[in-house]
Amino acid sequence: MTQRYVYRFGGGVSDGGKGDKNLLGGKGANLAEMASIDLPVPPGFTISTAMCTRYYEEGERFPDSLKAEVAEGIAHIERITGKAFGDAADPLLVSVRSGARVSMPGMMDTVLNLGLNDATVEGLAATSGDERFAWDSYRRFIQMYSDVVLELDHGAFEEALEIAKEDRGYTLDTELSAADWRELVAEYKAIVAKEWGKPFPQDVHDQLWGAVGAVFGSWQSERAKVYRRLNHIPGDWGTAVNVQAMVFGNMGDTSATGVAFTRDPAKGDRAYYGEFLINAQGEDVVAGIRTPQYLTKAAREEAGAKPLSMEEALPEVYTELAAVFDKLETHYRDMQDIEFTVERGKLWMLQTRSGKRTAKAALKIAVEMASEGLITREEAIARVEPQALDQLLHPTLDPDAPRDVLTKGLPASPGAASGLVVFDADTAERMAADGKAVILVRTETSPEDIHGMHAAKGILTARGGMTSHAAVVARGMGRPCVSGAGSLSISAKDKVLRVGGREVREGDTLTIDGATGEVMVGEVATIQPELAGDFGTLMEWADGVRRLKVRANAETPLDCRTARDFGAEGVGLCRTEHMFFDAARITAVRQMILAEDEAGRRAALEKLLPEQRADFTAIFEVMAGLPVTVRLLDPPLHEFLPHEENEFAEVGRATGLSVEQLKRRAAELHEFNPMLGHRGCRLGVTYPEIYEMQARAIFEAAIDVAEKSGEAPIPEVMIPLVGTKRELELMKTVVDAAAKAVFAERGRTLDYLVGTMIELPRAALRAGEIAEAGEFFSFGTNDLTQTTLGVSRDDASRFLGAYVEKGIYARDPFVSLDVEGVGELVEIAAERGRKTRPGIKLGICGEHGGDPASIAFCEQVGLDYVSASPYRVPIARLAAAQAALQARA
């Protein structure tokens, strides 16, 4: 049996269904599904993603067998529609659309009105009774086909249209008559002949195969590759191609086209939400060229808009559409994102899919659907992308802060952002790489802007609605976006935007509020997010199912406070080196480092002890009653060294050493690979007095807090960069001695643990014996990734992009744990550690502790806790719950 590549839908036939997304793409699978539940779907067929894969495998050629399958697909459409492909009397026109497993908005190609040629255009004129419509459709087809399939520059066509209008004294396209369009078609064909070197293809089958090839080809376009890389979509998935009978939203005032969500995708409210345009083709809505009308009367009134809503303008079709919405939501048990067309009063469904939504909306929808009984609580937990919570966890604009509002646009993607204005994507990327926060300002965005949108903190456009490219992409990325701020006049060339006599230039600061659409000059103060309501409800449900504890990486009282407010159950990583950088004590730190002997170091450490104790006291006060893992000094000492002349001079005054001596000593401390140098417990082994001071500070502070608050913190003293049992033994001796001394001095004891980070491959392998000396392991997956992969995080940027693009790394291994490599070491260490010391406490404290995929891995391996940065604690709580649910399944 030869493999089947073509799957039909419509007219009572559904060769596939919603379960076939991998094979048919999301669009194709859902068209088949909608057809199977008797929704009005124009008939068509899907060429599967397997064909795309084969197409590339065979050097961008189609196998012969496909011909017959496609012919049968066309015949299917002809049977249902009663029209014939290429028939001069009653021609069948089709759309050819891409459709990958997951939506890649605007990334890939589409051809509409295919099947028109010099003969069939007359048939279309006759059957539609609208000659102007027929010739307009033909010229649209030539232009689109030339752009997408023939890859000609679209400028020539636009220019010809402009000249035609000028010649005739018109301003609007609508003023052109059938005869005008017919003349323009002739000009368009001349342009094609000139630019392409051959006449515009008149054979409708040639047209079809050209379009199918172009759609498959667009899978490997640069912009599609960039999108896949940013969205972690494998290159070998391929796209499907959907060929479907055309329906027309541009056949007069009883025709329309629109997009809709079954609930509000920005706020999550249970209300139909969408936009439509009367007498327009579908692409007109999403392209953001005409500003569309609201779907419902309520929405129109709320916005204070004049043009009638669909509910008012086309009440009967609207009622039918609303019924379809309800049917789809119940059927799919999720909020749907829908495309539809009304052709002369008849409703046609062109697409449905789970709707992208903001985190806020996702939360609200999930919680409400669970309350409605549409889904279970467990499903609600699974529905919210933990990563997306990030949007909700960051500060929003302080409503009481003074603000200088420049203008207002549509609230296209929530969140507030401040940054320097830039007018093109490349500049955005470059300045972001330099660590600058930027706001990308464009008249409208296009897929070519993706990398700049990704680099920007926020996006502002002058044109386009809530479902424009900018809005959809920004919501997907979690970037705040204000779209369609129509009062803005933007000159990307001159790098300036103007509004009401004011000018903002590149490098000036703007603030945008994606929740209100406000655009403000300068930076506006922010406040902490509100964590009650749906957020609180979902978190409570999540806490009910998760097994992993969630701690925070925090090293200041403020971080600790934030973490505790976000639900952290302890501190998993309190780094101590940043405390050493404090301006008030850096001189003492430098004095210690530059000391020639132990006595010199001890003298400096004596000055640091009260400061360190104060650090820990402040942290323990916030975390009273909870475990706090304190990592003893880790970085190479040279990081603390003076750089500037005056710094050297200052240390010279403090130490009595000459600047020359200090510089010599600093040069001695230089390392070729500091990451693999004299750091971590190697400092503790060679200068035990440093760890002794830190341990003393920890225990003195813990007892102070225990005495004051009555609630003792549980210090977990963590020795970094251990590779052998002996290192940990030696350092534990130092810590235990400090504890013993402090307990004796203070006449009381408290519980504490001494353990180690597992951040070297050797430590993972020797975990069995290291567990003899250590009471807990915390996986330092940042360094473990660096050593296991042999990649320095600071230097990886030169090749990491190429590595992800070429499929060497599925994702940046510093963001998402390399489960196959680093993960195996974590598993080995967990297994061997537990064998020696059953019940040994195991946690993770690298950046991966806040990454949902990595948290799922931690659940699988059975770690006790993950530790994430304070703002990622809720993400970790939700991800841990999802991982627990997945483990149960």
Added chain:
Amino acid sequence: MTQRYVYRFGGGVSDGGKGDKNLLGGKGANLAEMASIDLPVPPGFTISTAMCTRYYEEGERFPDSLKAEVAEGIAHIERITGKAFGDAADPLLVSVRSGARVSMPGMMDTVLNLGLNDATVEGLAATSGDERFAWDSYRRFIQMYSDVVLELDHGAFEEALEIAKEDRGYTLDTELSAADWRELVAEYKAIVAKEWGKPFPQDVHDQLWGAVGAVFGSWQSERAKVYRRLNHIPGDWGTAVNVQAMVFGNMGDTSATGVAFTRDPAKGDRAYYGEFLINAQGEDVVAGIRTPQYLTKAAREEAGAKPLSMEEALPEVYTELAAVFDKLETHYRDMQDIEFTVERGKLWMLQTRSGKRTAKAALKIAVEMASEGLITREEAIARVEPQALDQLLHPTLDPDAPRDVLTKGLPASPGAASGLVVFDADTAERMAADGKAVILVRTETSPEDIHGMHAAKGILTARGGMTSHAAVVARGMGRPCVSGAGSLSISAKDKVLRVGGREVREGDTLTIDGATGEVMVGEVATIQPELAGDFGTLMEWADGVRRLKVRANAETPLDCRTARDFGAEGVGLCRTEHMFFDAARITAVRQMILAEDEAGRRAALEKLLPEQRADFTAIFEVMAGLPVTVRLLDPPLHEFLPHEENEFAEVGRATGLSVEQLKRRAAELHEFNPMLGHRGCRLGVTYPEIYEMQARAIFEAAIDVAEKSGEAPIPEVMIPLVGTKRELELMKTVVDAAAKAVFAERGRTLDYLVGTMIELPRAALRAGEIAEAGEFFSFGTNDLTQTTLGVSRDDASRFLGAYVEKGIYARDPFVSLDVEGVGELVEIAAERGRKTRPGIKLGICGEHGGDPASIAFCEQVGLDYVSASPYRVPIARLAAAQAALQARA
């Protein structure tokens, strides 16, 4: 049952034997063994090493139970000798000597003549009939005890002796009478009372316990620790203490003391070899204060020395001694190093042990003993320390080279060395650390000089014989040494040596020839070593038993030639980066690196191709018919960048770029951790054209050589720093395409392999899938050690010393493979690689490939070959044979 700590020997009793070295130390075990085969051993007892361990565990205290055991030991000696410890009439005197498992020459303490006090000295005078001897012995005892046990400065005693001689107008010690010594004893006791604050201990039991404690204490002395670290002796072995009845070689002209080897320890000749002194105590010989006499007449005559040999001076005892030598060699089946004393014509054996020997002697002795039938060939192979061959494999002085001989000393340790003269150990160490070759010149060496001797290329002393401290230690370390060059006058203070009106100052160059004793001014040309004779025989035997193939790390035709002469069976690692540094092409390399795009890189690579091809042609010519593993470019590109202004200017001229642009680009290439940066196959992935050029050069050269010589080399193209299968796949595609292209152009093909280094932990873990893409693995254990342990070899020096000293690393992991950590990864990779691709070729090409312990590991894991630097190839061959024998056992 309480544990036993005291073991007796002598007088028909032997509580232990030669198998008890771990418990009784080497000296104690062999004293017991000699006693058991009826050799004349003064009676005594050994306090075991277990006591030493317990002594340290219990805070440097002895358990009460030891008292009775020691008392019984003393009683044993009293029974045999008929003397009583502390008896004023006929006192028993004992020696107290250390004795660890392995000999640590001069490192640890000894006390002689113990048991003398104000009363027993009179008894000794009476029983010996020699008052002068008795009082001399007493003053020696006070001086030694004060130094070793009471830790008083010995300067005061020496000063008192000098003053006594001056006062009396004497020059020599021998001029002092019994009365003089008696007066000096009074002075010595006064010094002790003043310096120590208490009178010299008169209770002989107090004396004994003090001495035992001092010997145990000397185990932890700084010099003992340094020696252990240099010789990889674990700190927890401990030492035993031997208490033995004194016999006296200083009781007149029928008394003597000496040291001997049963064969020549320098050349290996089958001839008794040794030195003795008439009327002397044992320490006089090894201390090198008096120049000793030869043992045999033949040796005396060969040296042209006047003082009679022992064979001539004491013929009867000599005959007895010779019989003992033969008996010991047959009994131990190895060359013995012996200490003996003759007391008034009666021979006593004080020590026997396997004699340290030069590599040359070890070879000769092993081969000859096998030929004599004393040992098997397998035993002969096992007898030669592979590491020691290093001495034989380096160039010796060219006999035809002009030489300016300054003076001549004793040929104390073979080999030739040139270097800058230094006069103290610290300077030697410091200059060696700066990469300078140094010759350490001392009047005589002492244990405090060990670190300087280790750092030096050669050692020259003015005093001391062939068995002096300098000679023994130098032979042990494999350093050339000329000792006893009596014409030298050395002033360490003024940093100058004088001889016959000539002066050599610190920093001047000297050459020494340890095989002839010649000392030459300046550097003398060298020639390649002779590899026939015993060396060839043993290598042939070794090749007959080894399983591992041995290749060489070589990247020049000269290296390849050397390697092939030394028996290499291929090249295991041909690095290509050094070729890039060649002055003739570095500008093209820099042009490539600094190019802004692929076209720029290709232009530069085009210039490099013929050069690279010539490199490979030269190497393949030497290695024709053998496999050559070529590693494609590995180091970070910035290593090739210009540093100096004029270099920048030159590259600027070649590239047309401004110096400023070049500097900016160079700064861009800077990396924080270049070891973990943009290097290895990451270069090949981002700039495939580099690897493409290198692959083309390899295949073009290989075909050239195949055509010219008729013997095709077998190129094994090695991709460095692979961490994922995909990287190897991508790079293999590049290499295969180059091969295909070259084969097509040249109309012929040849066999080649494409494989990878396994040098990242991830690569080891994912070896199963990497083996799908690669045809061989070569373990790059240098980098694998760096990543597994998280230690940069370039930066490790700051803590590696402390790490070895504190027992964290047993040995420097860059010298000897960390079997537990890195080794497990090698095992995992070998196992998983073989599972995917049975018979996959596995080798090791890190520095460890030439380290015998690491080679033993490679044998265990079943690798196919090891690759070592050319001069280490014979070492690897022998070590591989030993490993194979061990595996059979």
